[in-house]
Amino acid sequence: MNDLLLDVREVSKTFVRGRLLSREKIVAVNKVSLQLAARRPEILAIIGESGSGKTTLARMILNMETPTSGRLLLDGTDLATINGSAGRLAFMHRVQPIFQNPFESFNPLKRVERYLLMTRLRFAGTAGGSTTAEAVDAALHKVGLSLREVSGRHPHELSGGQLQRVAIARALLAEPKLIVADEPVSMIDASLRMSIVNLFRTLRDELGISIIYVTHDLATAYYISDRIMIMQKGSVVESGDARDVLKAPRHPYTYQLREAVLLPEVANVSANATSSMNGLISPGTPERRA
Amino acid sequence: MLASVAQPHGDQDVQPLLVVRDLQAYYRTSHAGVRRGIRAVDGVSFTVRRGEIYGLAGESSSGKTTLIKSIAGAIKPPLEIVGGSMEFAFLPGYGGLHRAPRAMVERIRWRHLSYIMQGSMNVLNPVRRIGSSFIDFAYPHIGGSRKQFEQQVVAHLARVRLDPSVLSAFPHELSGGMRQRATLALATICRPGFIIADEPTTALDVVVQKEVLGMIRGIQRETGSSVLFVTHDMGVHAHITDRLAIMYAGRLVEEAATAEIFGNPLHPYTKNLISSLPRIGEDAPRTGLGGAPPNLADPPSGCRFHPRCPLASEICSRKVPVMREARSGHRVACFAVNGDDPA
Numbered sequence A: 001m002n003d004l005l006l007d008v009r010e011v012s013k014t015f016v017r018g019r020l021l022s023r024e025k026i027v028a029v030n031k032v033s034l035q036l037a038a039r040r041p042e043i044l045a046i047i048g049e050s051g052s053g054k055t056t057l058a059r060m061i062l063n064m065e066t067p068t069s070g071r072l073l074l075d076g077t078d079l080a081t082i083n084g085s086a087g088r089l090a091f092m093h094r095v096q097p098i099f100q101n102p103f104e105s106f107n108p109l110k111r112v113e114r115y116l117l118m119t120r121l122r123f124a125g126t127a128g129g130s131t132t133a134e135a136v137d138a139a140l141h142k143v144g145l146s147l148r149e150v151s152g153r154h155p156h157e158l159s160g161g162q163l164q165r166v167a168i169a170r171a172l173l174a175e176p177k178l179i180v181a182d183e184p185v186s187m188i189d190a191s192l193r194m195s196i197v198n199l200f201r202t203l204r205d206e207l208g209i210s211i212i213y214v215t216h217d218l219a220t221a222y223y224i225s226d227r228i229m230i231m232q233k234g235s236v237v238e239s240g241d242a243r244d245v246l247k248a249p250r251h252p253y254t255y256q257l258r259e260a261v262l263l264p265e266v267a268n269v270s271a272n273a274t275s276s277m278n279g280l281i282s283p284g285t286p287e288r289r290a
Numbered sequence B: 001m002l003a004s005v006a007q008p009h010g011d012q013d014v015q016p017l018l019v020v021r022d023l024q025a026y027y028r029t030s031h032a033g034v035r036r037g038i039r040a041v042d043g044v045s046f047t048v049r050r051g052e053i054y055g056l057a058g059e060s061s062s063g064k065t066t067l068i069k070s071i072a073g074a075i076k077p078p079l080e081i082v083g084g085s086m087e088f089a090f091l092p093g094y095g096g097l098h099r100a101p102r103a104m105v106e107r108i109r110w111r112h113l114s115y116i117m118q119g120s121m122n123v124l125n126p127v128r129r130i131g132s133s134f135i136d137f138a139y140p141h142i143g144g145s146r147k148q149f150e151q152q153v154v155a156h157l158a159r160v161r162l163d164p165s166v167l168s169a170f171p172h173e174l175s176g177g178m179r180q181r182a183t184l185a186l187a188t189i190c191r192p193g194f195i196i197a198d199e200p201t202t203a204l205d206v207v208v209q210k211e212v213l214g215m216i217r218g219i220q221r222e223t224g225s226s227v228l229f230v231t232h233d234m235g236v237h238a239h240i241t242d243r244l245a246i247m248y249a250g251r252l253v254e255e256a257a258t259a260e261i262f263g264n265p266l267h268p269y270t271k272n273l274i275s276s277l278p279r280i281g282e283d284a285p286r287t288g289l290g291g292a293p294p295n296l297a298d299p300p301s302g303c304r305f306h307p308r309c310p311l312a313s314e315i316c317s318r319k320v321p322v323m324r325e326a327r328s329g330h331r332v333a334c335f336a337v338n339g340d341d342p343a
């Protein structure tokens, strides 16, 4: 048995973009390392600038993108050595994705329940008694939906939040060990958002699933994650215990992030009214926490 | 909230930009011989004033996008406007974009009204570079020399913190947040009088989000335009909207000045929504609302919130509560607040 579920060793990814004459090299991920222990499931939050490489890193962990340099190992197996459909299926059994924009991640022509039923059938080895439809319905119930409600619908016939919940249910059907969730709750209302992050916690505690939680929502990251990693321009600038990092940031960017969180409350209006000269909100508005 | 400066707020005699009256918008589908109607918007009335940012929040699948699509005239089967009207100041007499002649709607788009859809990829043509999308949509309205236009685009991109190099990229080569900002830049460059935005900042980190909101606020101030802004992020609402409406299961349940909603929420759903928000530094467990979200193909009778409402009484499952002014400028639809309404 391996001690590490996931071992990411100094991975980098470079993209080349633009027209022939004005080619530009973009270092999307720059020498990032991270480990998840096999015996101690945890929720790891990744927070960072828009365009800082979070999705690219997530896609490398999901084996959907090959690193330019560095290695990724799952249960001690190098992802680069996985090939053939059996190998890929076994990998997807262990690691499941939830993508950033559900509108882009579903095939618009395929009915949602077919998608779920097929997913379940593919992973049916562990079905343990329940029928395929029952398993799909049970997974949908965990995210506040039901098979009856989604059946017959195409992805665009569901709301953004519903579709994202379907994506989470789909990931659960594989009974994975690791879920890589890229901004999974950004299109979900606050109340349901809490239900879903609480569900992540239950998955960790009761099913032993580890979760990589990419998010812009610092408050839910604080609320559920064990560890946190802050990224800027492809590199990790700070990492550690989630509460410690967010309560007492060391890196200036972490501090800047925490200070930019918009609080759900309205402070004294007149105190704020003088800001916004050139359209930028003044950096010291008093509605923020000290 | 940064609002309320130099704006004709509460000034009811200025003609509002948009008046929505008793709008009903349903999805009519049939699957395997079973017909069903999803009553996604079911009797919604509100007004967007000139020069205000009107926010819309509410549960996932409560009908926010459907409402916005209806107003923006993006109505495709199976969506149907079943009843009610949407009267725009710049398009008087038609009762909605969907009833206006096509040529007229084309003239209005981008210049008077721009609509940023949820999922934002949709307006960016996947096989055209970002720069070409700007030329396709914005150049016809702005005109001038190509060189001047390019300079204007670059300056505008800077306001959302995008590098000019994105102009030569294809949409899939950008990160989600960069695409969102490109879309926002495209929708605002013609400085339209009315901006309708559905979750336009979900993929942005908080630092960039704050700047982008500042950009929207800046443009809105400079041009006196109105914005209809949908987001789940209550922090964003608190920061940028002037008034805020809360939607639940196809209906508005509460509406007031944003500060009033946060300071003195009256509807039980709104109260739960606000109290469920976690904060950095607070460790108390937070739970979402119990019970499942309602199925709009077969919504609960009476007040649609009654199966999940801690204050529900007998009347709530029998009668539909109407929106009433509980305090000045603060409307709410709830029997526990307004009492039994004989009307």
Ligand SMILES: Nc1ncnc2c1ncn2[C@@H]1O[C@H](COP(=O)(O)OP(=O)(O)OP(=O)(O)O)[C@@H](O)[C@H]1O
Residues within 6 Å of the ligand: A156, A157, A158, A159, A160, A161, A162, A187, A188, A189, B027, B029, B038, B040, B058, B059, B060, B061, B062, B063, B064, B065, B066, B067, B078, B079, B118, B296
């Ligand atoms: N094209 C469609 N055909 C059938 N039903 C649809 C269609 N689009 C949306 N619906 C349904 O209409 C209801 C309202 O959806 P809408 O997208 O308006 O919600 P929303 O409030 O914007 O939610 P979210 O916050 O999750 O984006 C949902 O029950 C949804 O499943």
Ligand SMILES: Nc1ncnc2c1ncn2[C@@H]1O[C@H](COP(=O)(O)OP(=O)(O)O)[C@@H](O)[C@H]1O
Residues within 6 Å of the ligand: A015, A016, A017, A026, A027, A028, A048, A049, A050, A051, A052, A053, A054, A055, A056, A057, B172, B173, B174, B175, B176, B177, B178
């Ligand atoms: N397929 C691609 N081709 C070219 N550049 C890409 C591609 N995918 C991502 N990038 C670039 O890599 C950088 C990081 O993107 P991404 O990982 O999506 O960021 P994040 O998820 O942190 O917002 C961005 O500059 C983006 O434009």
Ligand code: SF4
Residues within 6 Å of the ligand: B267, B268, B269, B303, B304, B305, B306, B307, B309, B310, B311, B312, B313, B316, B321, B333, B334, B335, B336, B337
């Ligand atoms: S009308 Fe009744 S059920 Fe509806 S919110 Fe008020 S108290 Fe609750």
Ligand SMILES: [Mg+2]
Residues within 6 Å of the ligand: A054, A055, A056, A100, A182, B175, B176, B177
């Ligand atoms: Mg991303």
Ligand SMILES: [Mg+2]
Residues within 6 Å of the ligand: A159, A160, A161, B064, B065, B066, B118, B198
């Ligand atoms: Mg929506």
